[in-house]
Amino acid sequence: MTITTMRDEPNGVFPAVCSLDCPDQCGLLLHKEAGKIVKIEGDPDHPVTKGAICNKVRHMAARIYDDKRLQYPMKRIGPKGEGSQFERITWEEALETITSRWKGLIADKGPESIMPYSFYGNMGRIGTEGMDRRFFNRMGASRLLYAICESAGSEGYKYTMGGSFGTDPQETVHAKLIIMWGINAVSTNMHQVMLAEQARKNGAKIIVIDAHKNQTGRWADWFIPVLPGTDALLALGIMHILFAENKVDEAFLQQYTIGHEELREHVKSYNPSMVSAETGVPVPDLYQLARMYGDTSPSFIRIGNGIQHHDNGGMCVRTIACLPALTGEWLHQGGGAIKGNGGYLEHNIPALQRPDLRKEPARQINMNLLGSALLELDTPIYSLYVYNSNPALVAPHANKVREGLKREDLFTVVHDLFLTETAKYADIVLPATSSFENTDFYRSYWHRYVHLQLPVIAPYGESKANVDVFRLLAAGMGYEEEALQDTDEELVRQALDHPGNPALAKITYESLLDQRFLKAEVKPLFPGELKTPSGKIELYSQEMAAKGFPPLPTYTPLVDEGEDLPFLFIPAPNHNFLNSTFAHNEKHKRMEKAPKLHMNEADAASLGLVSGDYARVWNHRGECELLVAAGTDVLPGVVVSQGLWADVPGNKALVNALTPDRVADMGGGATFFSGRVRIEKSKLN
Ligand SMILES: Nc1nc2c(c(=O)[nH]1)N[C@H]1C(S)=C(S)[C@@H](COP(=O)(O)OP(=O)(O)OC[C@H]3O[C@@H](n4cnc5c(=O)[nH]c(N)nc54)[C@H](O)[C@@H]3O)O[C@H]1N2
Ligand SMILES: Nc1nc2c(c(=O)[nH]1)N[C@H]1C(S)=C(S)[C@@H](COP(=O)(O)OP(=O)(O)OC[C@H]3O[C@@H](n4cnc5c(=O)[nH]c(N)nc54)[C@H](O)[C@@H]3O)O[C@H]1N2
Numbered sequence: 001m002t003i004t005t006m007r008d009e010p011n012g013v014f015p016a017v018c019s020l021d022c023p024d025q026c027g028l029l030l031h032k033e034a035g036k037i038v039k040i041e042g043d044p045d046h047p048v049t050k051g052a053i054c055n056k057v058r059h060m061a062a063r064i065y066d067d068k069r070l071q072y073p074m075k076r077i078g079p080k081g082e083g084s085q086f087e088r089i090t091w092e093e094a095l096e097t098i099t100s101r102w103k104g105l106i107a108d109k110g111p112e113s114i115m116p117y118s119f120y121g122n123m124g125r126i127g128t129e130g131m132d133r134r135f136f137n138r139m140g141a142s143r144l145l146y147a148i149c150e151s152a153g154s155e156g157y158k159y160t161m162g163g164s165f166g167t168d169p170q171e172t173v174h175a176k177l178i179i180m181w182g183i184n185a186v187s188t189n190m191h192q193v194m195l196a197e198q199a200r201k202n203g204a205k206i207i208v209i210d211a212h213k214n215q216t217g218r219w220a221d222w223f224i225p226v227l228p229g230t231d232a233l234l235a236l237g238i239m240h241i242l243f244a245e246n247k248v249d250e251a252f253l254q255q256y257t258i259g260h261e262e263l264r265e266h267v268k269s270y271n272p273s274m275v276s277a278e279t280g281v282p283v284p285d286l287y288q289l290a291r292m293y294g295d296t297s298p299s300f301i302r303i304g305n306g307i308q309h310h311d312n313g314g315m316c317v318r319t320i321a322c323l324p325a326l327t328g329e330w331l332h333q334g335g336g337a338i339k340g341n342g343g344y345l346e347h348n349i350p351a352l353q354r355p356d357l358r359k360e361p362a363r364q365i366n367m368n369l370l371g372s373a374l375l376e377l378d379t380p381i382y383s384l385y386v387y388n389s390n391p392a393l394v395a396p397h398a399n400k401v402r403e404g405l406k407r408e409d410l411f412t413v414v415h416d417l418f419l420t421e422t423a424k425y426a427d428i429v430l431p432a433t434s435s436f437e438n439t440d441f442y443r444s445y446w447h448r449y450v451h452l453q454l455p456v457i458a459p460y461g462e463s464k465a466n467v468d469v470f471r472l473l474a475a476g477m478g479y480e481e482e483a484l485q486d487t488d489e490e491l492v493r494q495a496l497d498h499p500g501n502p503a504l505a506k507i508t509y510e511s512l513l514d515q516r517f518l519k520a521e522v523k524p525l526f527p528g529e530l531k532t533p534s535g536k537i538e539l540y541s542q543e544m545a546a547k548g549f550p551p552l553p554t555y556t557p558l559v560d561e562g563e564d565l566p567f568l569f570i571p572a573p574n575h576n577f578l579n580s581t582f583a584h585n586e587k588h589k590r591m592e593k594a595p596k597l598h599m600n601e602a603d604a605a606s607l608g609l610v611s612g613d614y615a616r617v618w619n620h621r622g623e624c625e626l627l628v629a630a631g632t633d634v635l636p637g638v639v640v641s642q643g644l645w646a647d648v649p650g651n652k653a654l655v656n657a658l659t660p661d662r663v664a665d666m667g668g669g670a671t672f673f674s675g676r677v678r679i680e681k682s683k684l685n
């Protein structure tokens with residue numbers, strides 16, 4: 001049997017790849033009986049997965065065959081939002097309704113009145129940033145700025161390192177010091193934890209720097225709690241000590257960096273007592289951390305997403321990314337850092353997305369400002385097409401988003417596997433296939449493998465893949481460009497044919513069919529030219545100066561939201577959901593139990609709260625009721641929740657009702673973790 005016929009084989013074990021927005025991008029084995037997936041396990045032959053996968057995906061079959069999964073297109077017959085009702089329609093009626101509405105809008109209001117809204121609910125590239133982009137380019141629709149996840153940190157890292165280029169995670173087994181900085185890796189990057197465990201067996205020490213002592217903090221050899229939003233200052237304090245105690249690699253600085261003399265002078269002002277007072281890290285701990293970092297080689301820093309979901313997140317990541325240059329760690333096997341590694345695997349983006357199909361420039365709308373975009377634009381959005389995303393739950397300032405989605409004159413289409421919170425505001429709902437029903441290629445943003453997925457099961461009910469829906473919409477709109485009818489295989493071939501990236505030279509449709517996954521042949525970063533303007537690591541960045549940023553790493557405190565909001569609120573991801581994916585599945589909800597609020601026991605006591613009480617958490621944007629977990633795993637003044645919980649009647653767990661829609665210093669990034677709240681004992685107790 002070849003993998004091209006897997007879908008037609010009722011029984012057997014078939015290769016697949018995890019399509020979720022997770023750095024690990026695991027190789028999977030799907031066990032089928034009578035045409036259905038009955039078991040999902042990690043591929044033991046995959047060099048990174050090594051047979052281990054998370055609980056979420058181990059139970060993925062429950063999601064694929066969930067009773068609540070959408071089977072056919074529907075139109076709304078009741079009010080928008082809570083209490084909405086839907087009625088089954090045919091695909092013909094759905095497509096006709098959408099395309100006739102869009103033709104009317106384009107004639108009356110212009111194509112920019114239509115906006116796509118999507119993210120990476122499925123990381124397959126032809127379905128997430130392929131045919132969809134071609135279609136909306138051809139239409140001339142408003143463009144979306146994809147800034148909800150890592151954009152601030154990626155831009156910050158790029159100023160230092162020239163792009164998303166870091167250490168090969170498989171090499172980190174050789175590190176002797178591993179710092180997990182603002183990453184809850186036990187939940188969000190479990191194979192980095194497995195690699196770190198291997199390093200630990202060889203004598204490595206593991207440090208976790210986080211605002212919350214969650215399971216990653218508990219796993220560390222040394223957990224360092226830090227006040228949220230102050231990590232850049234902590235890194236500057238480390239640099240101060242490294243220079244002052246001559247623990248820097250002068251030869252590396254000379255050869256591979258620019259701006260080290262300016263930086264050396266600059267960090268003199270970040271003295272340990274000042275750094276300690278603001279970060280909450282005691283002076284002796286700061287010295288110990290800096291000395292461990294200066295004295296241990298190879299050392300590796302895994303830079304997480306948590307530190308960049310702040311007002312100052314871009315500069316924070318830019319600053320931490322300078323550390324391995326000071327100690328020359330990039331030259332040691334397994335040393336260096338990873339923020340993201342997507343740069344190495346870059347496919348041919350223009351060939352896949354076809355920006356040339358767009359005839360007129362169009363406005364770009366930041367996805368973090370969806371509420372404002374729907375409510376406040378002078379030239380309004382009249383139609384929203386949502387796929388691969390659930391903005392009513394995941395986007396900041398959720399009450400504003402929902403007010404916008406409620407607009408009667410907004411024509412909303414949602415394409416998803418479930419009737420999500422967002423779908424409840426739709427005029428038309430379209431059923432989506434799962435990734436195991438589709439063809440696509442996948443490239444990790446952490447390890448260095450590219451995967452091909454071919455359908456393993458038949459489409460569920462009448463569901464269709466994103467690519468199929470866009471082909472149908474293109475035909476319905478009367479768009480005649482051949483590029484809008486290319487087959488899946490053609491799309492994959494066009495994307496992988498990328499003379500500009502020699503690392504992909506041997507990765508083709510054929511070689512992937514043959515091997516399922518292949519490692520890119522990446523040249524080491526050093527010696528070599530980085531993609532920064534100088535070709536070197538930029539400790540001083542002229543480009544940043546030109547854009548109005550401080551050219552040297554600098555600390556700027558979070559935006560002050562006012563003294564009447566005494567707690568900083570960090571609504572982080574949880575272990576058993578993936579963003580809001582799985583938040584609707586009973587099995588995963590049971591594993592996660594309940595939405596909690598972790599707070600310091602002293603703060604809880606001062607509010608008359610004990611563990612198990614409900615707390616009312618609120619600010620000028622909204623309110624939640626969460627179960628208190630009092631203890632010492634967060635510092636006073638900080639509260640942490642975990643998970644993006646599905647709407648349940650009477651249950652106020654919509655944490656994004658509280659989050660700010662300010663944008664971060666760079667990349668238009670989200671500031672989910674920089675919002676402040678008040679807390680009191682809830683009347684539910
Ligand atoms: N199980 C699971 N896995 C996931 C996801 C999920 O929802 N669930 N989501 C996926 C996605 S899309 C992403 S982007 C990644 C995100 O995963 P991570 O990169 O781990 O990022 P977060 O979980 O957002 O935040 C990580 C940590 O940052 C801490 N933190 C918050 N503010 C600060 C701060 O100012 N300083 C420091 N030092 N720490 C701070 C939080 O307490 C949290 O423990 O995970 C992916 N994997
Ligand atoms: N408070 C708070 N909010 C956050 C975060 C946080 O840490 N805290 N994290 C933020 C981050 S980092 C991210 S990345 C975003 C993620 O936000 P989203 O990208 O919206 O992620 P999900 O909530 O997983 O929603 C993905 C949706 O896509 C659907 N889907 C899956 N596969 C397909 C497909 O093939 N086709 C179609 N049409 N649909 C499909 C799924 O069923 C699901 O409903 O959330 C952000 N929101």
Ligand code: SF4
Nearest residue numbers: 018022025026054057
């Ligand atoms: S969610 Fe992450 S860890 Fe879990 S199977 Fe998918 S890629 Fe692997």
Ligand SMILES: [Mo]
Nearest residue numbers: 021148149150
């Ligand atoms: Mo993300």
